[in-house]
Amino acid sequence: MARRFLLPLLELVAVLFLVSIGVFLLLSLVPGDPAIAVLGEGRTPQEYDALRAQLGLDDPLLTRYGDWLGGVLHGDLGTSLVPPQTDVLDRIARAFPVSLELAVVGLVMALVIALPLAMWSAYHQGGRADRAISAITFGLLSMPSFLIGIVLIAVLVNTLGWFPRNEWVRPGESLTGNLSHAFLPALTIALMEAAMFTRILRNDLVTTLHEDFILAARARGMSPLRIMVSDALRPSSFSLVTVLGLSIGRLVGSTVIVEYLFALPGMGKLVIDAANQGNYPVVQGAVLVIAGVYVGSNALIDRTYGLLDPRTRRAHA
């Protein structure tokens, strides 16, 4: 029991520790002087020196890393270099729910699109619908999300006016307003994932449909829909779960791009703006938080195999 839960946890901590070193070292190599980034140019050398001392930039690298990591462990990610000089953690706390909502809604949408398409496709294996779905999904996989997004904005928002323009309504203010603003960005995220999920699930379903127990169910007179949903879906979903785990990295990427494209105040926008301004405390904090969530959710997905397939439960122990 202890081995099953403690070892992965230890590995997770080790990986995050390495990530924190990497992120810190990388961004302490930022070209240009952070003091100039904060104060702007044309101040006296004394003012720059004072600020550098205040930010601890004169200390040796190891001391700075220790200070930073100590702060991180106490929930202090430092303050933003660029005005408004707010707490980095506060800014992340404001941005994170936006990204989480987009990613989760996008993922759910992708599954809602992919499940029926895959079932339809597998049931009519080799038919016209199957081939059409296969061709369309292969095409979609070659469409970068920013290309899908920019086309959707140009057509659906700016030309047809079906969706509201860029801005974000927090769910606390108006739930319907929030959903209507989240729909198109989430759809942009969902399309590519849906294509991937459809292909994976369809292939596994086709294999499952040749099994004897499906024939038995059919012989008992069960309807195709019932067979699909209650007999074939679960044994066909292992590859899908694996791909789901792998797709989270891509999901984070497309969420970043979609936030930039639709000007939504999420983690992606935060990171890109900070990267463009050389605002390294924000980049450090955001990358660390994103990596933590990413590694954690992948570990969770690894656990779900046991729920889906009893055979793998023993293999873990």
Place this chain on the structure above:
Amino acid sequence: MRTPSRRRRVDVVFWLGMAWLTVVLGAAVLAPLLPLGNADDSVKGLTAPIFASPEGLGGAYPLGTNNYGLDVLARVVYGARTSLLVALLAVLIGTCVGGLVGLVSGFVRGTTDRVVGILSNALLAVPPLILLIALGTVLDPSVRSIAFALSLLTIPSMVRLARANTITVAQREYVLAARALGAGRLRLMLREVLPNVVLPVLSLAVVMISVLVVAEASLSFLGIGIEQPRPTWGNMIAEGQGGVMEQHPYIVVVPGICLFLTVFSFNLLGEKAQQRWDPRSAKL
């Protein structure tokens, strides 16, 4: 009865894709020799009309001009040059470094293997685009440093694949036989194991090309990668933001189609390569 006709259809698409890749690669390599317009000199662009509509092959601006009066056809060709150069360079670095590290760590095992495993897990712990953005904060936006950043994305998966293949191959009887004949470690690795690891690694490299073309385009779309006025497909598509695309669709459509077709063709090639060289991982 249906299968043969279907196979032929897929092959037509495949060869069309390869034809497109040949055209793009050829144009990218020969770009300086081709009679193209002004791709990146915004001073000279001042005298040219801005947002000129595409005129077709006979006209002065076959695919139109952008908001600086730069020729879209010339930009799309030079964009191909940059995008493909960056992606291919990154895949080359990633394959060589990742493949070798994976080979050694799978062959030597022990502590080396464990350290390599933890390091590559740490690289995988940061989502790809976030890693690129963090690197983009530090690196200057030149072809060389973007290619280096992109190669970091490919290294962990290359290491994993090369390592896994090395472990299975190293247990085969013929490797044992070579060892019994007195072959040294280096000879075993290079002469006996490497030839059996190269093909799966190469097939992953082909798949990676399209991933990296997209990553490079995303990065320059976000304004973190290669910067204007030097054209890449990503920053050309970014020019269509803010209402430009609605009035001048070709600004996005031209580089968009090039990007789509190129990624599509590399995906076809990657699928073929994996089916032939690495049947186990050809899942998609």
